[in-house]
Amino acid sequence: MKGRIEGKTVPVVGILGWDKKSNDTLAQLESIPGNISHPDTFSFPVMYKEVPGACYQTVVVNPDKGVQDAMIKSARMLEEAGVHAIMGNCGFDALFQKDLAEAVRVPVFTSSLLLVPLVYRMFAKARNIGIITADKPFLTKEHLQAVGITDEIPIRISGLDKTEEFQKIRSDINATLDVEKLEKEVLHLAEELVREPTQIVAIVLECTDLPPFAAAIRKSTGVPVFDIVTLAYMVYEAISGNRWSYSPIE
Numbered sequence: 001m002k003g004r005i006e007g008k009t010v011p012v013v014g015i016l017g018w019d020k021k022s023n024d025t026l027a028q029l030e031s032i033p034g035n036i037s038h039p040d041t042f043s044f045p046v047m048y049k050e051v052p053g054a055c056y057q058t059v060v061v062n063p064d065k066g067v068q069d070a071m072i073k074s075a076r077m078l079e080e081a082g083v084h085a086i087m088g089n090c091g092f093d094a095l096f097q098k099d100l101a102e103a104v105r106v107p108v109f110t111s112s113l114l115l116v117p118l119v120y121r122m123f124a125k126a127r128n129i130g131i132i133t134a135d136k137p138f139l140t141k142e143h144l145q146a147v148g149i150t151d152e153i154p155i156r157i158s159g160l161d162k163t164e165e166f167q168k169i170r171s172d173i174n175a176t177l178d179v180e181k182l183e184k185e186v187l188h189l190a191e192e193l194v195r196e197p198t199q200i201v202a203i204v205l206e207c208t209d210l211p212p213f214a215a216a217i218r219k220s221t222g223v224p225v226f227d228i229v230t231l232a233y234m235v236y237e238a239i240s241g242n243r244w245s246y247s248p249i250e
């Protein structure tokens with residue numbers, strides 16, 4: 001599949017999304033620009049594909065084999081539709097990285113956690129990489145190993161489960177989100193991470209709902225911040241970039 005930007009035909013990235021029929025999807029966060037589900041987040045075309053049964057409970061809390069199978073089926077449907085790469089809409093999809101990548105022929109990047117091994121090698125070994133996740137108790141060693149985060153890589157993890165605002169919308173789909181309060185709570189988590197003696201030199205945002213706050217985190221902490229959006233643009237440049245081409249590319 002190809003979309004159009006400024007009169008040019010360009011590749012499309014497929015996004016595996018949660019089941020909108022579920023009441024367990026953190027839908028309040030989707031209205032914030034920078035969120036993976038917001039239409040203005042990407043300057044390139046994307047195609048969303050809902051995964052039946054996928055929600056917070058079946059992806060984060062209790063990863064479900066049936067949902068993994070549904071993701072594989074949905075990924076194949078996106079590939080058949082012609083997308084050039086496929087991404088997940090939740091960092092906890094890291095658990096499904098290997099099986100999804102093996103199921104299709106296009107690049108698959110399920111989680112910003114894939115960036116951690118790369119970011120780690122940008123700095124001295126004695127330094128730590130900070131991770132801010134949606135729900136720390138459920139981010140297991142299995143998730144980390146699935147994307148190449150070995151015991152060799154020093155990480156420090158903080159979770160939104162410690163914040164009032166995230167927990168409010170997590171437990172009540174009808175709750176009104178206070179974006180300013182959530183941003184303050186997220187900044188507090190980030191500032192705690194980088195406080196000495198942790199020696200955090202970079203932060204990776206696991207949660208795909210956090211990119212809207214990445215700029216504020218960079219300003220507040222003074223360290224590089226990586227997330228699913230920065231990864232998406234890197235992948236898109238890899239599959240579509242032609243800035244340095246010596247000949248015209250249609």
